Amino acid sequence: MDDLPFASLTEAAVAVLETADPAAKARLGRQVAEAWRGGVLKSLGDTVPPDRPARPEKPELLPPNQVKKRKITAAPAGRAALLHALAHIELNAIDLAWDIAARFAGEDLPRAFFDDWVQVADDEARHFLMLCDRLAALDSFYGTLPAHDGLWEASQNTAHDLLARLAVVPLVLEARGLDVTPAMVEKLRAAGDEASADALQIIHDDEITHVAAGRRWFEWAAERRGLEPVSTYHQLVRAHFRGLLKPPFNKPSRDLAEFKAVYYEPLAIPLETLPQ
Template sequence: MPDLSEAIRAALLTGDKRGKVMATRALVRDWRRDALPTGFSASMPDHPAWPDGLEVLPPGKMPKRGKGGSHRNRIALWHSLAHIEFVAIDLALDIVGRFGAEMGKDFVADFLAVAADEAMHFALIDRHLATMGATYGDLPVHAGLWLSAQETAHDAGARLAVVPMVLEARGLDVTPGTLARVESQGDLRGAQILQRILDDEIRHVAAGARHFDVFCRTHGKEPKNHWKMLVNRHFKGVLRPPFNDSARLAAGLSRDLYETVV
């Protein structure tokens, strides 16, 4: 019988979009039912598989996305969101397979739940794209999110500091504005999807913050100072306001944590 890490590796190496969603849902369900033993015999791939034909460009080469309500701009927005959520599935699976043995069962349970959420988010967005006559893979994407995973593949603390506590936290900042714009265009279903994602992402960031604190206590690190050091060392972007302070606080990120990194 395969163990959890083998199932995760297989899901990561599934490029078909529906196949990755289904594999993720199945392994989370099987683990929760004790039908998939907790084991970490398999190594994680350096890069997950993505759909055949997906055009991946350097971040700086991506075409500019308009902010108006034209059909083309709406498709570009939702395609971008689909890619974020698709890569988020891989990020959540990878953090479990790569660091689960070190971090323990609560960590595994929390980030498998994140993986299941991200699979659901992607499926919702891809179905919404279909109502516009589009699908994930129609437009080019970039690999910036996964580059952050590669940068932090050696260190559970660095991965937690950068991925949930910076990248996902940024989603808390920008999603309300996107939601308002989508709602103003009369896309009520899209607004409902974004609200669901926002609510879930608060829990995801909270999981990252909670387990980062556990990591720091285990390794004798002061959390705020260690987080700032790791972000300065491993995050290639810049933390820019405005910040959604209320959502960040609900996720366990106080302003004094991130304001001095700006």
Template sequence: MAASVASAIRSALLTADPRAKAMAARAVARDWRLGRLGFAFDAEMPDRPARPERPELLLPKHMPKRRKGGSERGRIALWHALAHIEFVAIDLALDMAGRFGAGMERGFVGDFLAVAADEAMHFALIERRLRTLGSHYGALPAHDGLWDAALETRHDVAARLAIVPMVLEARGLDVTPAMIERLRAMGDEPGVRLLERILDDEINHVRIGANHFTAVCASRGEEVNETWNLLITRHFRAGLKGPFNDSARAAAGLPRPTEHALA
């Protein structure tokens, strides 16, 4: 009998070593795609995934400020922060598939396992970039607030879709172009190409989230824009902060935020 997709996802979530987690996420996505995992949800998802001993995780208010200059130290801090975002994004995508897949169709599970595999690839590429700069993931402290959205929305797939892909990942669409220009100004063309590749993938990830959110709203007889903005005010009380990358957001199929959803 084939192993269940839920048990495979749970195992990946409980893998602490960063490289091993990335490999486990890609393996789950591959095994699902090849029909090696059963569409069964016989294993509970952990409230929190396993984490390595390093990086030290700090509350957002305790995180050191990153310098905006082009120093080597500043570049390392930038790439380390991006590595941590991608590392947590692996778990967010895995948890989406494992926690909510039983109430959704097979395509939902496949979509978010594919997202998890992409995030694992992004993490591996950024970690490699860190090593070319003489550093590694875990060398600096990291933000401990990124999993809060998963805990806040663990009860409802619509809330999870509204906040994780359609707010948190969508924020990457807004800020990445400026980072690309910053790296280009420093002459970091390999870094520019890497972030351009990640940006293209993230537009697709946000589109996947928006499409499934639209489907959930349709099944519940709810209006998409109104429901999204309501869920933001309920579960993302910090509010959305501009400026927004309107063209990337439109390409991803995002609704427009209302005044009540803005910071």
């Protein structure tokens, strides 16, 4: 780890963001996280992140409404399509975690803030590589199917404000993962794919800690600005997230993250209006 050519955490974070090859991005991110935790990287620095991370030529990025929904089937191709979509989410999550660490480094934040988001970035890299292993076991790989760019759009829409970023990325997008992943785990087990189901269970359990970090730092930042957290969350989500939040919510997992229903239920689509 001593041979990493970076003088600061933000310089290293930007290097991860500017790495186009997905597996190389994930592996470099894991090395940077280890260096930060081990004290090899000590300085925070002030390197400015790019507006967009580097991306490989494949997968082709399409508008969200042009990407087909993935259905879990017992056939390897059906499971691979689902895992590919999840791998794309995790690749974006790597960049989102490094971006928040670099983009807001000049805001006089405590060391613990960076410790948390470096850990999140490390987890997301581990998740991505784990999903790539599962794709390989199904004779596939990341890049074989189109994907969408909606996750990075959320980053761009909140690049101006740490509170907005925390409200939308961990507390809307990652929290949504807590809601939908358990059903995927069950369907994969029903299809006989225990290894993929186990991988998704690991991802779900780690995401609880990510939502908890988002909630903790959102409340910290709101308090520092003299703002009431719940009403501020409602205002920011309405301003920076398109549409309402979709129930049903995984309340037990959200509760483990201490993310209370008073935050998200007032922003929900009424259940009776959802298609049956």
